[in-house]
Amino acid sequence: MGPLILLQEIFKLLNPSTLFEVFWATLLGITVGMMPGLTATMGIALLTGLTFQWATGDAILILICMYVGAIYGGSRSAILINVPGTPAAAATVFDGYPLARSGRAGEAIGLATTASFLGSMIGLFFLSFFTPWLGSIALEFRSFEFFWLSLFGVIICGNLTAPKDPLKGWISGALGLFLAMVGMDVIQAFPRYTGGSIELSGGLSLIPALVGLYGIPEVLNGLAEIQIQEKAMQIKRVIPRLKDLWENRKNIVRSGVIGVIIGAIPGVGENIASYVAYDFAQRGSKHPEKFGKGAEEGLIAAETANNACVGGAIIPVLALAVPGSPPAAVLMAAMWLHGMRPGPLLMVETPNYVYEVSAMFFIATFAMLVLGLSMVRTMVKVLNVRNSILMPIVFILCAIGSFAIAGRTYDILIMLIFGVIGYGIRKMDYADAPFILGLILGDMLDENLRRSLMLTSGAVIPLFTRPICIILIALIVLTIVARNARFKGMMSETRETVTKTLGFGRKKQP
C-alpha cells in the first residue's frame, strides 16, 4: 500500500509549475551549499521566512528542495577549492580535492552527484517505509516518554557534535532548553523572564533566532576575518562511469545506511554521518592507504552518507517531533509555522503526509541529479564571487527573512542578538547544534515533565519505571558515561579480553 501511495504523491507533483519551483529551489539550494559560509540550516531558515505567505505544500516543498540541494552543493567547493561549502561536506574534502588536483575535478563532481543521489534514495526508502512504523511505536509515547526523549536528544547531540569537549555540548543544549522557556509557559500562560515585554511574551522568535545563529556568525567570519579565496578549477568530464559505481555498491549501501541511522539520532546531522561513513569505508577498503590522496571510495562514502542523512533526519521529525539534524530542526519549525503538527498524531490525523513529504524529497533528489550533472561549469562561477560582496547581501537576506514572519523589526534585533551569541558559541568551542535542538525541544521538555508529574500527583516513580522510559534513561546514562575515560578504558579491556578468548579480531592493516 505504501509504495502505491508514494507513487500517487509523486505523480501529483509532476506538473509544470511545481517542477519549476522544484528546480529553482534546488538550484538555489546547491548554490547556497556550494558557497563557503552559507549552510543548509541558514538557507532553510531564510527561505522559511521568505515563503511564509505561500501555501503550506509549496513552502515545505521549497524547503525540502533547499535542504537536499544545499547538503549536496557543499561538495562542489570541497572538490574545487578545498573548502567544504557546508559542514556536511567536510569529509568530502579529504579525497575530493586531491582528485580535482590530479585533473579529475569533473569526474569527482560526477561521482559526488551520483553518490548523493543514491544516498538520498536510500534515505527516501527509510523515510517512506520506516517512518509509519516508528510513528506507530511513537503512539505509545506519553508525557513521561516525551520528557526523556527530549532530554536524550539534547544530551546525545551535545555528546556527538562536541567530541572534543562534550561538557560544552551539554551546556550549549541546556542553554537552548532554558532560553526556550522564555515567554508564556504552556500550562498556566505565565510570562517567564519577559521583563514585561509584550514581544517576548510569545517566546523568542524561533526562525529569527535560527537565522541569527547560523547566518550572522558566517557574515562576521566572512567579513572580519581576512581569508584568501581560492579560484575554482577547470572541469572536463562530469558523467561518472558505471563501472566505478558498481565497484562501490557495498560502500554505497553501507554509507547510506550509516547516514540514515545517524540522521535519525536527534540533532546529530550530516557532518557526523559523512565522517563516520568515511571512517567505515577506509576500514573496509582493500586500499586504505589511498584514502586522503584521492580515493573514489572515500568521496563516494562521504557524499552518500550526508545525503542519506537528510532522509534519516526527517524520520524523527515526522514520527516524534524531534529533529534529526539542525536543518531538520528548522524544517520542523517551518512545519509548525504552517500549522502542521509533526509527531505521533501526524500518522493518525494525516497518515499520507509521510508519503507527501517523501514524494517532495524524491522530486528534489531527482532535480539535484539533473542540475548536478548538467550545470557544472556555469555554477562553478558563483564560487568566484568575493566575500566582501556576498556577505553583506547575505546579511540583508537574513534581516528580510527574520522580518517576514511577523513583520516586526524587533525580530531583526533577536536575529542580531542570537548572531552574536552564535559567534561566541563557535569561538569558544560550544557546539551550536545542541543549542538549536534545545531551543526547539525546550517547550516539549517543560510541558511534558510538569504534565507527567501533575498526572501522577507528584509521584516520580512512573517517570523511571515505564518500559520506554527505562530504555531512554539507559541510553542517557550510557551517552554520558561513554565519554568517561575510565569507562572507555574498561570497554577496551573487555574488547581485548573477548577478542583473545574467542580468538578473532580485526585484520591488521598493512
Place this chain on the structure above:
Amino acid sequence: MDEKQMAKADFITSVVMIAAGLIVLGVTLYFPRFPEWGGIYSNPGFTPFLMVLALVGMYLYLLVRSLKRGGNQIRVTGEMVRKFFQSMVAKRYFICLGLFVLYYILLGRIPFILDTSLYLFLSILIFGGGRWLKALVISVGTSFAIYLIFLRIFLVPLP
C-alpha cells in the same frame, strides 16, 4: 584559541554564567505558585529552575577545570588592550557589528531601499578594498533587485 587562552575564556565565562544563573534562580523562586494545579512541580518556574540548576552545576565543573588549567592567571595590561583594539580582525569585527546596528537603527526611519543601499555601499567599500563606484553600482542595483524580487515573487512585506 590555544588551550591556555581557552582556559582563561572558560574561567571568565564560568564566573559570569554562574553569577547570572544564581540571579535567574532567585528570580525563578519569586514566580507565582498555582496550588490548585498541584504541588511545586506544576509551577511555571519548576523546569527552568531545574535547568538553571543543571547549568550552574556544569559551569561550576567548567570553572574547576579551568582553574586546574591555570585559567585564573589573567593579566590585563593597557598594552594588551591597545594591541587587541589595533588588530585588524578586531577592527573589522567591530566595524561589521557597527554596520549591522546602523542598518537596524535606520530601518523604518528611512526608506528600505535607501537603508539597504547605504549598508551595502559602506560594507562593500570598507571590506572590498575601496572602489567606491563599483560599490555604489552593486549596492544600488542589489537593493532594487531585492526590493522587486521579494515584493513581487515572494510577496514578502519589507520593513
